[in-house]
Amino acid sequence: xxxxxxxIPELEGRRIRLRRMTAEDAEAMFRCWSDSATTAYLDLPVxxxxxxxKALIQWLFRLAEQDEAIRWGVxxxxxxxxxxxxxxxxxxxxxxxxxxxxxxLTRSYWGQGFMSEAAKLAADFGYSSMGLNRIExxxxxxxxxxxxxxxxxxxxxxxxxxxxxxxxSGYVDAAVFxxxxxxxxxxxxxxxx
Numbered sequence: 001x002x003x004x005x006x007x008i009p010e011l012e013g014r015r016i017r018l019r020r021m022t023a024e025d026a027e028a029m030f031r032c033w034s035d036s037a038t039t040a041y042l043d044l045p046v047x048x049x050x051x052x053x054k055a056l057i058q059w060l061f062r063l064a065e066q067d068e069a070i071r072w073g074v075x076x077x078x079x080x081x082x083x084x085x086x087x088x089x090x091x092x093x094x095x096x097x098x099x100x101x102x103x104x105l106t107r108s109y110w111g112q113g114f115m116s117e118a119a120k121l122a123a124d125f126g127y128s129s130m131g132l133n134r135i136e137x138x139x140x141x142x143x144x145x146x147x148x149x150x151x152x153x154x155x156x157x158x159x160x161x162x163x164x165x166x167x168x169s170g171y172v173d174a175a176v177f178x179x180x181x182x183x184x185x186x187x188x189x190x191x192x193x
Contacts, residue, residue: 001093001094001131002093002129002130002131003067004064004065004067004070005064005065005067006061006064006065007064008020008061008064008070008071008072009125009129011072011121011122011124011125012077012121013117013118013120013121014117015076015077015078015113015114015117016074016075016076016077016114016117016118016121017074017075017076017077018072018073018074018075018086018118018121018122019072019073019075020061020072020073021057021060021061021071021072021073021082021085022057023054023057023058025053025057025073025082026050026051026053026054026057027050027053028073028081028082028083028106029053029056029057029073029082029085030047030049030050030052030053031106032083032084032085032104032105032106033047033052033053033056033104034047034048034053035106035107037107038104038105038106038107039104040143041139041140041142041143041146042104043165043167043168044056060085060087068090069087069088069089069090069091070087070088070091071085071086071087071088072085072086072087072118072122073085074086074103074105074114074115074118076114083105083106083109083114084103084104084105084106084109084114084115084118085103085104086101086102086103086104086115086118086119086122087101087102087103087122088100088101088102088122088126088130088135089101089102091130091132093130093131093132096133096134097131097132097133097134098132098133098134098135098136099126099130099132099134099135099136100135100136100137100138101119101122101123101126101135101136101137102137103115103118103119115149116149116152116153119153120153120193123135123179123184123193124184124193127181127184132181133180133181134178134179134180134181135155135178135179136176136177136178137150137155137176137177137178138161138164138165138174138175138176138177139174139175139177140172140173140174140175141160141173141174141175147175147177150177151177154179154183154184154187154192154193155177155178155179156177156178156179156183157175157176157177158176158177158178159175159176160173160174160175160176161173161174161176
């Protein structure tokens with residue numbers, strides 16, 4: 001069974017690298033996490049400074065140390081610029097073998113395929129190293145852009161959980177998307193992955 005214990009492996013794709021975020025990434029992640037367009041449907045605390053981002057990065061690392069989550073920074077290989085983050089917000093390996101994928105990307109990089117590449121790297125790690133059978137994503141149904149994106153990268157929309165999450169603005173629904181190990185294997189066979 002997979003054990004993280006704060007070991008966040010570096011994963012490299014064609015254009016991006018997934019790596020552990022550090023305190024030095026606070027400014028870049030503040031730009032991402034403080035943009036209202038990026039966080040409109042996320043339940044992130046309001047960011048007032050890079051110090052807030054630094055605190056969130058430290059909290060995410062503590063979750064990795066406790067085997068509760070794993071979060072990577074998304075870095076452009078060519079420039080070394082950190083443009084977002086992604087990872088498994090939570091996982092359950094015993095019995096269910098599933099994890100919840102979450103991500104956010106700095107707005108100026110939307111629509112360029114960076115997060116699609118990151119999601120594929122994370123899924124490859126989840127299925128190959130963690131032994132997952134199912135990766136889930138819970139998306140606010142009003143976030144039509146994210147719903148289209150998950151469908152485009154191969155996730156299947158399963159339905160809507162009504163008033164699934166409580167946020168600072170009250171209860172919100174969650175559209176459920178999933179990618180199963182068998183879907184991932186078939187996509188790899190067709191060289192779509």
